[in-house]
Amino acid sequence: MNFDLSDEQQVISDLAAQIFSGQSTVERVIEVESGDGFDRTLWNELAKAGLLGLCLPEEHSGLNMNMVELALVLEQQGKTVASVPLWSTSIGSMAVAEYGSKDVRSSLLPAVVEGKNVVALALANYGANDVMNPSVTATDTDGGVKLSGGKPAVSFAQHASHVLVSAKRADDSIVLALVDLKAPGVTITPVEASNRQPTANIEFDVTVPATHIVAGLEGNGREALRWVHEHALVGLCALQLGISQGAIGIMSDHVKTRTQFNKPLSAQQAVAVRAADQFVTTEAIRVTTLNAAWRMSEGFDARQDVLVAMYWATEGGHSIVIACQHLHGGIGADISYPVHRYFLWGIQISTELGGASQHLSRLGKLIASR
Template identity: 45%
Template sequence: MDFTFNEEQLAVREAVEGIFSGLVTPDRVQEVEGTEDRFDRDLWAAMAKADLLGLSLPEAFGGGGYGMVELALVLEGQGRAVAPVPLWATMALGAMPLAEFGSEAAKSAILPRVAAGRTVLTAALTDVAADVAVGGPGNPAVTATAGGDGIVLSGTAFAVPYAHVADRVLVPAVLDEGVVVAVVDPSAAGVTMERALTTNREVHPHLHLEGVVVANDHLLAEGDPSRGPEVLAWMLERAWTGLCALQVGVTEAAVSQTAAYLNSREQFGRPLSTFQGTMLRAADAAIDTESIRVTMWQAAWRLDNGLDAALAVNVASWFASEAGQRAVFSTQHLHGGMGADISYPIHRYFLWGKQIELMLGSPSAQLARLGRQVTGELQAGRSVPA
């Protein structure tokens, strides 16, 4: 693949750098972390004004008509700034699946508002991803029954990113030995939330559903349970690739800040960066960052070009999980005592890196999934890309 960005992608990257470098500072992030929602709404509005929220949505609904590569550029910028906004949840989990599988009525009602920054979306994929991680089919914890002109949902979806500020939540549910994905209004009768905080201080509430009615025009893939695996696989591939893009930004910024710190701090009359041990540790973190970057772009490029991306996404996820946590641990460790000071910015990159690792699944689970996939390809007589 060609890693060179075209002019439009370079313009996106420039806009992203301008927004995040201009509006996100350590003091601003700390201020937002002290609020109930932990959501920087001013930054969100600025991103909408810069057309970054609708970038990967169809032009017919107010979007830019771009794809996963362009969204990854924005997510990478968010990761560098550790900016507290629901971009990954709204776009990778919610808006892109809705644009691909939603009814015309649902898309027309929701997607223009997403592009304008007036609607936040998310999806309840934690249980599905956890089941896939251990070799399961990806069954959700929520169940559905047919009822009138729609379905009725019951059960609990755990750790739903930014559900507390979401206007709609995509909820997978088991129906008739298949799976449907419903677009749920969190203010609907029967929906309650239980607040929960993640490692990086984001709010990911548990969503309790009791007899929640969802109309047929708010079901993805026309509510066909037989298409459930297809829809969930599509959603997971983009969700995981989006997390990898975030991890690129997180580790890149952590390495950059660590290099500056090692150059400025002295021991025995010499900058810390001149000691071989610190140089090698920092270099390994930089190599880890590049490994995450190139595998992430491979996955995003394959998704945008309609190619089978399952293996590429899994490889990128393993690097983002294994190399990502290793890089942020190293960068915090290289800061010595300052790395344990929560008033100093580097600790946020450690927390974000660990949170992304946990959301992707442990490195051992990633390797096990890769092993099952490669074995399956070989047993089916298909070649595995190098």
């Protein structure tokens, strides 16, 4: 039993902290926000440090690490609300490395490691947003699969080179396809996302060659989608862990220094207790996220562990960012003050791949039907 990070993991975490806190300052976040929303300078720094290939195989110039290490890096991104497509690119490229053909691996992955390819993830769906029930339809054709239909709110779609998209055949089997976003038949419509990240809806009317069908040609589509889904969820938990810490840091500085009634706000126990509760919830997100990431890295069944972590990341993360926003009073309502970004990211993550009730419902089914 050892819940501590290894020395190597600590180095990764420190390196990520140094890059994100050094590059993604509040001023820089504002600058990127007023531009196209993609911090390419930071992206190049992450590439130089090897962090874009963190979990990719060595044969494609990756560092061959796993979900714990990725979670540590995403946590640091969350702390600084840095505007880079690290979550989608990491999870999408890991899926390609895990399930993709030799062709697609060698055409996509080396350029991901160099920072040239950016992968978007189109997992969310119109309607009930059940990841395992894709809203894009797949039809087998000669030499490939035709995709038709749309995916909502895909972050960084307008800046990505590729999108990993889930689709469903008429027989309910699943296909995971890597689609070139420049291909004819792919329509990208930018939309405004609540977290202010570049985001677009995508319509597909495109035939994907068999080499780029990452999973689902041989009946493994559902398993592969479950794999991507679980990894994506843990990635969101890690981002939310960082968001929560960032929000709490700003909030506790505020309640310590803001004076009302001739004493700091935190001298009011109603304020101090609410602040302390957010710390407790953040610790719950931390230990459950690390546990889920570790079990996944070790190849253990992590279905319940992921849902437990996701329950905290959604229900808990949501309440943390609301409390931190609330405790700022009117000061937080002014968007020149940084705390609102944590609120916006927090509520977005609590929605991205389903809210708390969805995760509890799935967890309840798993534990009650044993």
